[in-house]
Amino acid sequence: MGRLGTRVTAVDTRRFVERFAELIEQNADTLTELDAAIGDADHGINMRRGVRAVGERLAEEQTTPGAVLKTVATTLISKVGGASGPLYGTAFLRAAAAAGTKESLEDADLVALFAAALEGVRQRGGAQAGDKTMVDAFEPAVEALETALAQGQGRGAALEAAREAAHAGSDATIDLVARKGRASYLGERARGHRDPGSLSTALLFDAAAETLSDNGS
Amino acid sequence: MKKLINAIESFVDEACEGVVAAHPDLVRFHREPRFLARAAAPKGRKVALVSGGGSGHEPLHGGFIGVGMLDAACPGEVFTSPVPDQMDAAARAVQNGGGVLFIVKNYTGDIMNFDLAAELLRGDGIDVRTVITADDVAVQDSTWTAGRRGVGVTVFVEKIAGAVAERGGSADEVEKIAKRTSEAGRSMGMALTSCTVPAKGSPTFELGETEIEIGIGIHGEPGRERTKLISADEIVERLAHPVIEDLGLKRGDSVIAMTNGMGSTPLIELYVAHRHLAKVLAGAGVTIARALVGNYITSLDMDGCSITLLRADDELLRLYDAPVHTPALRWGV
Numbered sequence: 001m002g003r004l005g006t007r008v009t010a011v012d013t014r015r016f017v018e019r020f021a022e023l024i025e026q027n028a029d030t031l032t033e034l035d036a037a038i039g040d041a042d043h044g045i046n047m048r049r050g051v052r053a054v055g056e057r058l059a060e061e062q063t064t065p066g067a068v069l070k071t072v073a074t075t076l077i078s079k080v081g082g083a084s085g086p087l088y089g090t091a092f093l094r095a096a097a098a099a100g101t102k103e104s105l106e107d108a109d110l111v112a113l114f115a116a117a118l119e120g121v122r123q124r125g126g127a128q129a130g131d132k133t134m135v136d137a138f139e140p141a142v143e144a145l146e147t148a149l150a151q152g153q154g155r156g157a158a159l160e161a162a163r164e165a166a167h168a169g170s171d172a173t174i175d176l177v178a179r180k181g182r183a184s185y186l187g188e189r190a191r192g193h194r195d196p197g198s199l200s201t202a203l204l205f206d207a208a209a210e211t212l213s214d215n216g217s
Numbered sequence: 218m219k220k221l222i223n224a225i226e227s228f229v230d231e232a233c234e235g236v237v238a239a240h241p242d243l244v245r246f247h248r249e250p251r252f253l254a255r256a257a258a259p260k261g262r263k264v265a266l267v268s269g270g271g272s273g274h275e276p277l278h279g280g281f282i283g284v285g286m287l288d289a290a291c292p293g294e295v296f297t298s299p300v301p302d303q304m305d306a307a308a309r310a311v312q313n314g315g316g317v318l319f320i321v322k323n324y325t326g327d328i329m330n331f332d333l334a335a336e337l338l339r340g341d342g343i344d345v346r347t348v349i350t351a352d353d354v355a356v357q358d359s360t361w362t363a364g365r366r367g368v369g370v371t372v373f374v375e376k377i378a379g380a381v382a383e384r385g386g387s388a389d390e391v392e393k394i395a396k397r398t399s400e401a402g403r404s405m406g407m408a409l410t411s412c413t414v415p416a417k418g419s420p421t422f423e424l425g426e427t428e429i430e431i432g433i434g435i436h437g438e439p440g441r442e443r444t445k446l447i448s449a450d451e452i453v454e455r456l457a458h459p460v461i462e463d464l465g466l467k468r469g470d471s472v473i474a475m476t477n478g479m480g481s482t483p484l485i486e487l488y489v490a491h492r493h494l495a496k497v498l499a500g501a502g503v504t505i506a507r508a509l510v511g512n513y514i515t516s517l518d519m520d521g522c523s524i525t526l527l528r529a530d531d532e533l534l535r536l537y538d539a540p541v542h543t544p545a546l547r548w549g550v
Contacts, residue, residue, distance in 0.1 A: 032417060040296045040436040041417045049294075077333065078250070081271075081297040086329035124329060181325045184362035185438045 006155070006214045007104035013065040014058055017072055020207035021051035027203060034196035038183040042082060043196040050080035050088070066099035069113075083181055084197060087121050087134065094120035107149050107158075110212070114142045114162075125180060132178035132190060134197035141166035141205045156213030159205070166205040170198035218418050225416050229272045229292055236279050240544045243283045250300070252307035253279040254289040264382040264391040265289070265312040268320040268375060269304060270327050271296040273412075274435055277371065277514045280545030286379035287320075287543070295414055295517070296436045298326035304334035308343065316344035316388035318395060320374055322367025323351035344388055348395040350374055352404045352525070354463045355432030355440040366434050369475055369525030370402030372513050373537070376546065380539035398533065403463045405456045406523030407440070408433040408479065412516045431455050435479075435516045435523075449486070453493040456524045461501055464528055468502030473537060475508070475525040480515035482522055487511065490522050498526075506534055513545065 024031075024047045031044030054075045062068045069092050077089030098116035099105060105113065118138045127133040129140075144165035148158035173195040178184040183195065222228055233246045233253055245256045252269070268278040269291030278290035289307040293299035308317045317338065321331045328349065335345040350367035378395035386394070408430045411420035421437035424430060429452070432440020447455075466472065476491040478484070491510045498505055506529045514523070527533070540549030 036417065036421055040438070041414050041421050042294070042297050045416045046294070046297055078300050078302045081293050081300045081326065081330065083298075083326035083329060085298075085300055086326070086333055125325070179361050181363055182434075182436065182438050185356055185366070185434060185440075187358070187362075189439060 009104045010063050010068055013068040016211040019211045023203040024051045031196045034194050037193045038190045040182055046080045046082050050076045053079040065105055066096045069096035087125055090120040090124040091117040107155050111146050118142045127180045131180045132173045132176040132195045133180050134201040136173045137166040137169040137198040137201040140169040159209040159213050163205040163209040166202040170202045173198045250302040250306045252289050252291045252303050254311050262315040264315045264388050265317045267308050269299045270322050273517045274514050276545035281375050281543050283543035285383045285541035286375050298330045301330050301333035305337045318391050319347040321349050323349050323364055325363050346392040350399050352402050354403050354405050354459045369404040373527045374398045377536045380536040402527040403460045404525040405460050406433050407431045408519050408521035410520040412437050412519035449489050450493045453490050457497045460526050466503050471504040471506040471529045473507045473527040473529050474505045476510045477523045478512040479519040479521040481518045481520040
């Protein structure tokens with residue numbers, strides 16, 4: 001077992017979720033504006049309602065990372081609605097299952113957790129990379145995390161790589177035509193607009209990079 | 218934004234309270250999780266019809282609760298699908314052992330949230346069936362999109378499946394007629410103006426003074442084309458012909474026709490539109506067996522209309538004519 005600071009605890013997980021909530025609050029209007037362009041103008045509004053409810057339910061008695069993640073999952077499923085509720089809810093639910101009842105997580109657990117979350121999103125929404133959805137940010141982020149850790153980089157550097165990959169993936173959705181969700185009805189007219197779900201996913205990896213790195217953030 | 222809105226947060230709840238204030242004999246309101254249900258439970262075992270979706274399409278779905286139609290409806294936030302807790306609670310509240318039919322419009326969020334609820338209910342041994350409406354012919358390339366959107370035919374599915382459920386039909390029978398009705402209907406809509414989602418406060422899309430959108434969705438999703446303003450008759454033709462072609466209507470066929478307002482269109486304009494729809498159908502040798510003209514599936518304050526045609530036969534007409542007593546549809550009682 002490594003130094004205590006090198007493992008992810010329930011406290012770290014809670015900080016991660018709280019940071020995600022802050023980033024959603026700060027970017028809610030942007031997310032809604034992006035959704036207005038190619039969807040139904042509610043992504044920021046719905047996510048903000050969800051993370052506010054999460055904030056109310058996070059508590060000391062969730063003593064494992066898995067318990068924190070499960071609380072986030074059930075709260076998002078019952079508060080967000082739209083497509084993002086089931087998608088983010090499923091992501092956190094699968095992450096919680098991957099974390100299990102472990103007191104704390106090491107790097108390999110973290111990779112398994114994010115990979116399980118991605119698989120949940122793919123299954124629930126049926127989207128592939130290139131469909132102009134949150135998968136376009138999620139998938140490269142998980143791949144970057146895996147690759148960096150496999151190359152022996154530290155967790156902080158690996159999460160930084162994941163964050164950059166998520167943002168690059170989100171940027172790349174601007175040039176795509178959507179094949180899932182309401183944006184798919186736009187055809188060519190969706191080109192030139194960023195997918196809002198890909199941006200909220202990039203914010204998720206921003207939060208991870210800022211709170212889960214092992215160098216005392 | 219000038220609106221009859223007290224507060225965004227309580228907007229949907231207050232509207233639900235208003236439905237109950239107007240129709241306490243028909244509808245009751247459960248606040249948390251949110252659903253509307255029949256005020257009086259039906260006598261005897263019956264398949265429970267549960268629908269729902271984002272708010273902003275009134276009278277769909279809450280206005281169609283009552284004898285001969287829905288048992289419960291789950292209103293989400295404006296244009297946002299309801300959450301699984303709502304459908305789970307609503308279905309448990311209204312089912313009495315005969316099974317449950319979910320009527321779901323084909324939108325990514327609605328499908329996923331109803332799916333999650335169905336999983337929860339089936340886990341407790343409740344028989345849940347789902348019919349998905351997907352009748353919007355404006356969506357042409359359904360292979361590369363989320364598929365056709367569920368719009369006007371949903372009203373007919375709720376009415377006709379409701380009639381079979383009310384007379385004691387089995388879950389199999391109710392599911393079968395719901396699917397048959399869903400497949401027999403097609404729709405297309407258009408917008409003269411955008412709608413405004415209250416929480417956003419500004420129009421969802423911009424249309425110039427002399428522009429219209431043909432093939433609009435009920436949340437303002439763009440349609441087939443944006444074009445210059447044309448006459449009411451020409452608009453009706455642009456909507457009716459794709460619907461007639463897609464249904465494959467032939468001389469001698471008969472239909473139930475709905476000319477529906479999007480929310481801000483005066484009834485007098487809807488009648489002008491329906492007048493020409495009748496002419497177009499007559500020209501094609503198609504009889505209008507029954508007609509609905511009014512606001513049945515709306516898009517907040519959007520100005521525009523949609524046309525839905527349901528290929529009719531004796532069975533569907535008989536079920537359509539069966540008694541119904543809801544806030545928004547009432548006949549035969």
